[in-house]
Amino acid sequence: MAKHRILIMNGPNLGSIGLRQPEIYGSQTLDELPGLLAGLMGKDAAGVALEFFQSNSEGALIDRLEKAREDKTDGVVLNAGALTHTSLALADCLAWIGVPCVEVHISNILARADQPLRRQSLMGAHCLGLIAGFGILGYALAVQALCRTLSGPGRRS
Secondary structure, three states: OOOEEEEEEEEOOOHHHHHHHHHHHHOOOOHHHHHHHHHHHHHOOOOEEEEEEEOOOHHHHHHHHHHHHOOOOOOOEOOOOOOOOOOOHHHHHHHOOOOOOEEOOOOHHOOOOOOOOHHOOHHHOOEEEEEEOOHHHHHHHHHHHHHHHHHHOOOOO
8 A cells, every 4th residue: 555645737738748848848758757756766656656647728637636635645746837827726726625735847937037927836825845947857856745744743644
């Protein structure tokens, strides 16, 4: 039985990473993510059950977050893509579901000087933390951070 159940969610256009603007998002694809995470996490992967979800639909992402609450998922790693900067509905969902979340971005959203809107996050106020700019490695860092937080004092394990 897994010690922690973690949902890794990706929003709009992230199903096309590896093809889409590789100079910003890299050449690795979401299909490679499970294997990459297992390799990057090494022994820390033992006892962690990862589930993956990607949708271009804001409503589907909200529905999946609500299901994570119902299923008692231990934590969420969320890369909401462009919805990070625009979706009050997704931020509102994170605010009420009570599932610990780490926000992840493949690129460094704070360094996107060419697009000031991309430097803000509506999700961040409802997340434990933010990892940005480390490519796919950011997902592994987020899972590790969630697991350590969940195993900490006063947390369920």
